[in-house]
Amino acid sequence: MFNAEIGSAIAASLAAMSLWEITAVILALAYLLLAMKEKISCWYAALASTLIYLFLFWDVSLLMESALQVFYLLMAVYGWWQWRHSRGEQQDLKIHRWPLRTHLLVFAGVGALTMVFGYLLESSTGAALPYLDSFTTWGAVVTTYMVTRKVLENWLYWIVVDGISIYLYLDRELYLTALLFVLYVIIVIVGFFQWRAIYRREQLAGGAVAGDSALPPSSIEPVPQR
Numbered sequence: 001m002f003n004a005e006i007g008s009a010i011a012a013s014l015a016a017m018s019l020w021e022i023t024a025v026i027l028a029l030a031y032l033l034l035a036m037k038e039k040i041s042c043w044y045a046a047l048a049s050t051l052i053y054l055f056l057f058w059d060v061s062l063l064m065e066s067a068l069q070v071f072y073l074l075m076a077v078y079g080w081w082q083w084r085h086s087r088g089e090q091q092d093l094k095i096h097r098w099p100l101r102t103h104l105l106v107f108a109g110v111g112a113l114t115m116v117f118g119y120l121l122e123s124s125t126g127a128a129l130p131y132l133d134s135f136t137t138w139g140a141v142v143t144t145y146m147v148t149r150k151v152l153e154n155w156l157y158w159i160v161v162d163g164i165s166i167y168l169y170l171d172r173e174l175y176l177t178a179l180l181f182v183l184y185v186i187i188v189i190v191g192f193f194q195w196r197a198i199y200r201r202e203q204l205a206g207g208a209v210a211g212d213s214a215l216p217p218s219s220i221e222p223v224p225q226r
Contacts, residue, residue: 024052025180032184035147036191038198043080050076060172063127064117064137071141079148095150095199103153106142113138129168136165152199155192159185 027049034042054069082093117138118131127133139161146154162184169178 018056020052021056021174021176024049024056025176027052028180029183029187032187032191036187036194038083038150040080040083043076043083046079047073047076056174056177060174061126061128062133062168062172063121063125064130064133065168068137068140072144075144075148079144082148083150093150094202095152095195097152097199098146110135110138110142129171132164132168136161136168139164150195152192152195155188155195158188162188 027045031042031045031049034045050069050072054066054073057063057066057069114131114135117134121127121130121134139157143154143157143161146157162181166178166181166185169175169181
């Protein structure tokens with residue numbers, strides 16, 4: 001009886017999913033897989049997926065998530081430009097790392113913005129889950145920028161942001177999008193190790209970018225997970 005009810009609920013949820021959400025999920029997944037392989041075409045998939053999600057999130061009252069899509073549109077263009085045209089000593093943009101101080105500043109900044117925008121949404125709008133909505137939005141803003149600059153730790157940031165997003169989308173009954181983010185968490189873990197392997201090869205080949213040479217060998221190990 002209980003299993004039948006669960007099955008009926010899942011079937012009803014799948015039936016309620018729009019073709020637009022399915023399309024956005026496919027494009028978003030394509031973006032991540034292409035980004036993992038450092039393919040510039042990832043930004044085309046990101047642009048199309050973002051346009052669809054902008055309207056989907058607005059429709060379910062995730063206002064910050066909807067606003068985030070505008071930023072994603074800009075970042076898709078910026079990321080494409082950076083990956084295509086950025087040069088450093090006649091070399092393509094390389095995977096590199098941020099120092100600990102930069103990460104601490106990012107944590108403090110995202111935390112402060114989450115509290116401010118969460119309060120504003122809670123007190124002035126009908127936004128759903130305002131603090132979680134704000135956190136995933138600002139976390140994604142920083143992390144997307146990290147992807148455009150090929151910062152290695154972007155994958156670790158995505159684990160946290162995507163993990164919290166799963167709950168956010170389940171609450172809004174965007175079940176296919178929630179499933180997409182479950183896949184995201186798995187893929188970003190793979191992506192981190194793949195980028196780290198590339199980073200190590202470039203370091204051994206003498207291709208370290210400015211600033212990375214000051215890092216001790218132990219700093220190449222992954223940041224401990226929660």
